[in-house]
Amino acid sequence: MSSRNASALLALAESIADGAPVDWDAAEAGASRDEQAVVRQLRVLSSLASLHRSIAADLNVAAPPRRPAASPAIGSWAHLKLIERLGGGAFGDVYRAWDADLERDVALKLLRTDAASENINASRIANEGRLLARVRHANVVCVHGVAVHDERVGLWMELLRGATLEQQLAAHGSFSAREATLVGIDLCGALAAIHAAGLIHRDVKAQNVMREAGGRIVLMDLGTGREADGRGLRAVPELAGTPLYLAPEIFLGAPASARTDLYSLGVLLYHLVTGSFPVRAATMDELEAAHAAGARVRLRDARADLPAGFVRVVDCAIAADPSARFETAGAFEAALVESLGESAAVPAAALPPTPQTAEQRSSPVRIWARGGLIAASIAVLIVVAFVGWPALRRLGSRYASGSGIPAGAVRSIAVLPLANLSGDPAEEYFADGITDELIGTLGRLGGVNVISRTSTMQFKGSPKTVPEIARALNVDAVLEGSVRMLGAAAPGGSAGARRVRVNARLIYAGTDMPLWDRAFEATASDVLTLNDQVAKAIGDAIHARLASSQTARPAQDFDAFDLYLKGRYHWNARTEEGLKRSVQYFQEAIDRRSDFALAYAGLADAYSLLGYYGFVPGPESRARAAAAATRALQLDDTVAEAHGSLAVLHYYRYELDDAEREYRRALELKPGYATAHQWFGYELAQRGRTAEAIEEMRKAIELDPLSVGVNGGYGAVLIYARQFDEAIAQLAKTAQMDPAFARTHTELAKAYLMKGARDRAVEEAQRAAALGVRDVLVHAQIAYVNAAAGRRSDAQRQLREILDRYRQGDTAAAMAAAVAYTALGDRDQAFEWLERARQISDPEVTGVKMDPQFDPLRSDPRYAKLLAAIGMAQ
Amino acid sequence: MDDHRSRDCASGAVDTTFDLVERAKTGDSDALNHLFARYLPSLRRWASGRLPRWTRDLMDTDDLVQETVVRAVKRINRFESRHEGALQAYLRQAVINRIRDEVRRARRSPTPDALDDNAADPGASPLEEAIGAEAMERYEAALERLRPEEREAIVTRVEMDGSYQDVAKALGKPSADAARMAVTRALLRLAQEMSRELA
The missing domain is CATH 1.10.10 (Arc Repressor Mutant, subunit A)
Known part of the structure; x- marks a missing residue:
């Protein structure tokens, strides 16, 4: 390419970069054959660049930070710079403003400083903000905040760019029935959210609905809204709302209600397709008289070409008799959806021009008879594909209808940790807590395994794809999503009034396709109901039934529940600090609600683990755990975790039958309780019921496939069952999962010794030693391997250290000493230390019956006596 | 009434992107918010041109972008802070990957579109529709x-x-x-x- 040509091309590129106009036809004509291809691509780039610019101009999103410098402010209020006045009314002005904190454009409604009306208007705007802030819905304008600054009340909210439906009607004429239906469906969602928040809009009209450039429908101006509860519902002194949209009973003095909002929506749809109103009048008197006389123009008479289904829905919505109307926004929406299906199947274009009755028009049979079966069905398919399906698809996502997988295709689900979208890591506990609760709730799904948190938590923030995760966890479906707390808690107030939004997708791993994708929203105090909704939606999609909840929940006390979640969050860390903090949180939750069974169960779990890891002396931890578990069950006999804790406590007291009973009860209440399967399996193995034990452990692994504790536990059970090859394979796999867990290596060493592979055993023991853990039983196992491998002096040195630990108060060292003495062949000492361990109720003693490392003791008469003393008589 | 707290934006402006990313990864919410303020608005606008309409039906664009950015920031192993543009390009790629995932899933969906070869591609974004x-x-x-x-x-x-x-x-x-x-x-x-x- 010559340099002259190159500079011509560069000049074109420069124009694109600058956004300057180019005569592309001329440019192409003037280019050489070689260059023409490049010029054509530059032209594509030019359209791309201008498309990007137009998106930037069209959409309601904050401009990049350079905006304030480019547009000089005309004033400021609080943290907002006023950029331009958009309009105003009697009460104040509306500005486009720049929020310097969050670097975005907002709309600011600023009260006029008019002393006479200040109080009324101030409260009016503040009321609007307060009410709107309670509603979060994609089709309701999003209010960012309300404040008083410089004695002016301001309400700032998202800046909407687009046109109101009234403006669109004026600019483009009447809407088609389908367009109106789609608008109606969105507005039903908006009203459902408003009504669910206990509010009534009272001013649904075409001027108050914005269609944004991207097509989003937004309901605005809830300024006249009133809370639906309490007194003063009577619409006096003002007839809030534009009179032509008002339901007839309002004129008779009836209060505004959800049904009058729905009536207004019906009028709005009527208006969109006709440009007119069902009840027409020029003055208020005329209007009242028209309503009184029941004078109305039926939609069919106002516009003849509308689909019958649509006419039927609007007629129902604007029936004069309130009881003949839709009861809820949901019912209205369902009817609109249905009518959409009908109208899609009966395209106006396919209709012959001859006049027909509505009934004839809605009958597909009639179409077939006239147009021929094949032609009509093709038309139907095309119309459904073109017109119906985007709506159907969206509705599918809302209602989880037609998930498209056969019953039984999903037998296992993993709930990935829901992402915390609060932007505040301090709220991580909440997203994790909701994830855990959801896992718990899903445990009520019949015939479906739900993977435990230890396994799913490993995928927190993971870049792995859903099919990869599904494979790793061996599940059929994966739920992923996010949690966001909306709004801020009032200082010192309850967080229960805040709203929680969960976005979730259920993805079928077989096709990597979402079965549904939905947003769930509720007030924080209702968060458990929200979990039930998610669980129900999952159940519907995979054709599984969700058993009704048996567990009593803290009655609407979100703060207590919140403390409980914080407790569980720290408990899950399994560190000394985490466990001790969890005790504090559980205790605080109990202080708030002395009847909160779950918090007692949490407390029992916390003390159990504190004792197990030796952070709190065994007897003290066991006593506290027993008290908490007992109290939990007194309050609510159906808390599975409390039965699990109690089982462990029985086991500590060698009351093995009682332990079994509690385990069985826990698993009956919560079949997906992986930890209970694991502990119960271990206990069964120690009692010699190895076949049952293996079954329990396999179930635990199914539920918690990536837990090192569960996998290692299965390895230990296989050693008890003397299936050493299987044990080695299982433990080697576990060591790969987490090479830093010392007990896996010592168990592996034991399995190698049993197979006679001393070198491998020593190798594993050294790996365990290299980890430098404090766990005295690990030291005992290393001594055992050394002794068995002929390294007696090493073993003896380790025994001395273990005895030192015992003298320093480490009670677990008694059992460790027994293991070391057994290994060194000193039976007398071995029995003596076993007896000491038994006297301090060390549960590890129960290992003597099946653990092959105690084989050398079995012929001794003291052995049978010991077994009898721990409830394990042969 | 919300008494508005002014935030120290000036200090945010001098934070290098590198610092912000490092801090955000350790869970510093201020840093994450600064990154959001810096990149989310343009990414949202950008994504709206890339997202097929039905995707917006399924999922709020803002949520999609924000969620993707949260995940993407956490996933950065080592951010070579040559300059800010690199992070923007990285985040853009993360969002594009996410959009592709969504489109890919939708194309496999058993919806009636499979019946009709002539139907508009359900995955078409506004930009694709345009050019x-x-x-x-x-x-x-x-x-x-x-x-x-x-x-x-x-x-x-x-x-x-x-x-x-x-x-x-x-x-x-x-x-x-x-x-x-x-x-x-x-x-x-x-x-x-x-x-x-x-x-």
């Missing part, structure tokens, strides 16, 4: 073959509608003029790559 899916594909493929700096110049100026000052800042160029020259050259390179793709 055609093939041209978009060609554009994306060619963009990926550019040098990182060229790609970042185009993303910042053309896709994110940034000023030349923004481009200079993003690419570490000494002046707006230098940034303008970089964008121009990158555009020409891109057009050449695209025509090669076509041939």
Whole structure:
């Protein structure tokens, strides 16, 4: 390419970069054959660049930070710079403003400083903000905040760019029935959210609905809204709302209600397709008289070409008799959806021009008879594909209808940790807590395994794809999503009034396709109901039934529940600090609600683990755990975790039958309780019921496939069952999962010794030693391997250290000493230390019956006596 | 009434992107918020041109972008802080991957569209509708073959509608003029790559 040509091309590129106009036809004509291809691509780039610019101009999103410098402010209020006045009314002005904190454009409604009306208007705007802030819905304008600054009340909210439906009607004429239906469906969602928040809009009209450039429908101006509860519902002194949209009973003095909002929506749809109103009048008197006389123009008479289904829905919505109307926004929406299906199947274009009755028009049979079966069905398919399906698809996502997988295709689900979208890591506990609760709730799904948190938590923030995760966890479906707390808690107030939004997708791993994708929203105090909704939606999609909840929940006390979640969050860390903090949180939750069974169960779990890891002396931890578990069950006999804790406590007291009973009860209440399967399996193995034990452990692994504790536990059970090859394979796999867990290596060493592979055993023991853990039983196992491998002096040195630990108060060292003495062949000492361990109720003693490392003791008469003393008589 | 607290934006402005990313990864919410403020608005706008309409039905664009950014920031192992443009390009890629996932899933969905070959592609985004899916594909493929700096110049100026000052800042160029020259050259390179793709 010559340099002259190159500079011509560069000049074109420069124009694109600058956004300057180019005569592309001329440019192409003037280019050489070689260059023409490049010029054509530059032209594509030019359209791309201008498309990007137009998106930037069209959409309601904050401009990049350079905006304030480019547009000089005309004033400021609080943290907002006023950029331009958009309009105003009697009460104040509306500005486009720049929020310097969050670097975005907002709309600011600023009260006029008019002393006479200040109080009324101030409260009016503040009321609007307060009410709107309670509603979060994609089709309701999003209010960012309300404040008083410089004695002016301001309400700032998202800046909407687009046109109101009234403006669109004026600019483009009447809407088609389908367009109106789609608008109606969105507005039903908006009203459902408003009504669910206990509010009534009272001013649904075409001027108050914005269609944004991207097509989003937004309901605005809830300024006249009133809370639906309490007194003063009577619409006096003002007839809030534009009179032509008002339901007839309002004129008779009836209060505004959800049904009058729905009536207004019906009028709005009527208006969109006709440009007119069902009840027409020029003055208020005329209007009242028209309503009184029941004078109305039926939609069919106002516009003849509308689909019958649509006419039927609007007629129902604007029936004069309130009881003949839709009861809820949901019912209205369902009817609109249905009518959409009908109208899609009966395209106006396919209709012959001859006049027909509505009934004839809605009958597909009639179409077939006239147009021929094949032609009509093709038309139907095309119309459904073109017109119906985007709506159907969206509705599918809302209602989880037609998930498209056969019953039984999903037998296992993993709930990935829901992402915390609060932007505040301090709220991580909440997203994790909701994830855990959801896992718990899903445990009520019949015939479906739900993977435990230890396994799913490993995928927190993971870049792995859903099919990869599904494979790793061996599940059929994966739920992923996010949690966001909306709004801020009032200082010192309850967080229960805040709203929680969960976005979730259920993805079928077989096709990597979402079965549904939905947003769930509720007030924080209702968060458990929200979990039930998610669980129900999952159940519907995979054709599984969700058993009704048996567990009593803290009655609407979100703060207590919140403390409980914080407790569980720290408990899950399994560190000394985490466990001790969890005790504090559980205790605080109990202080708030002395009847909160779950918090007692949490407390029992916390003390159990504190004792197990030796952070709190065994007897003290066991006593506290027993008290908490007992109290939990007194309050609510159906808390599975409390039965699990109690089982462990029985086991500590060698009351093995009682332990079994509690385990069985826990698993009956919560079949997906992986930890209970694991502990119960271990206990069964120690009692010699190895076949049952293996079954329990396999179930635990199914539920918690990536837990090192569960996998290692299965390895230990296989050693008890003397299936050493299987044990080695299982433990080697576990060591790969987490090479830093010392007990896996010592168990592996034991399995190698049993197979006679001393070198491998020593190798594993050294790996365990290299980890430098404090766990005295690990030291005992290393001594055992050394002794068995002929390294007696090493073993003896380790025994001395273990005895030192015992003298320093480490009670677990008694059992460790027994293991070391057994290994060194000193039976007398071995029995003596076993007896000491038994006297301090060390549960590890129960290992003597099946653990092959105690084989050398079995012929001794003291052995049978010991077994009898721990409830394990042969 | 919400008593408004002013936030220290000035200190945020001098934080390097590198610092912000490092802090955000350790869970510093201020840092994450600063990154959000810096990148979310343009990414949201950008994503709205890339997202097929039905995707917006399924999922709020803001949520999609925000969620993707949260995940993407956490996933950064080591951010080579050559300049800010690199992070923007990285985040853009994360969002594009996410959008592709969504589109891919939708194309496998057992909806009636499978019955009709003539139906509009359900995955078409506004941009694809405007210039055609093939041209978009060609554009994306060619963009990926550019040098990182060229790609970042185009993303910042053309896709994110940034000023030349923004481009200079993003690419570490000494002046707006230098940034303008970089964008121009990158555009020409891109057009050449695209025509090669076509041939």
